[in-house]
Amino acid sequence: MSELTGTLPKALLILEYMAEHQKDVSFKDLKNFTGFASNVLSRLLKTFVEKEYIEKSPMSGLYSLGKSSYQFCEKVLGRRSISDLIQPILDGLSAGLQESSAYFDFDGEWVTLLAKSEVAHSYHYLEVNSRDVHSPINGFFLTCLPYLGEKQLASILSSENNRAGFTKDQLMDKFVEIKESGVCISKEVHHRSQVTRVSSPVFCSKKNKLAGALGVTVLSHDLSDDELQLLIRAVTSAANNASLMLSGEL
Secondary structure, three states: OOOOOOHHHHHHHHHHHHHHHOOOEOHHHHHHHHOOOHHHHHHHHHHHHHOOOEEEOOOOOOEEEOHHHHHHHHHHHHHHHHHHHHHHHHHHHHHHHOOEEEEEEEOOOOEEEEEEEOOOOOOOOOOOOOOOOOOOOOHHHHHHHHHOOHHHHHHHHOOHHHHOOOOHHHHHHHHHHHHHHOOEEEEEEEOOEEEEEEEEEEEEOOOOEEEEEEEEEEOOOOOOHHHHHHHHHHHHHHHHHHHHHHOOOO
């Protein structure tokens, strides 16, 4: 095995070994595999045990993966499975409307672009997994805010930067409108282009919580009532299907 330098590569090597074996392993097993000095291995294992990435049996002294390791895997794989489930819905939405669509996952504080479906002449989103959006001026983020608890919402909106020029009263009125209609319509100027976003919340019913927001982005502010209603119907239907999909009901 090539010589490893630095704490992080050594720590990752331990987790890699634990993940491959998926069973209790001894200090001697880890020492033989890694070639680390006993004091180095002891220090790394102590940190992993404290952070619950690795568990040490008080009876046998053997090591196994801890709950933090499994929680980390669930977060990574869970996000991936969500994007796999929602991607066909976005593809169908974009094909039907000939407009680019996207799904933003919401973790209670930030939105992450988890999946998108783009068409050539329409809007182009950031890269998948981008978190470079957390302002109410963005329609997808705005769609999520009405469903937060009062303390959580107050914390996010305590900064004027997060309010992006809106007053608190304006935002609260917008939140009522979104919850009543189930859709958010927002207009922005993005890189000198007029942008209209139509988005709806997506829920995970079994967990009874907001999952994120799904919608389309159109390069125009001048939509007729018929055009806007078509977008609203398509987006709310797609968001409903996504909610059913995430809840295992579709």
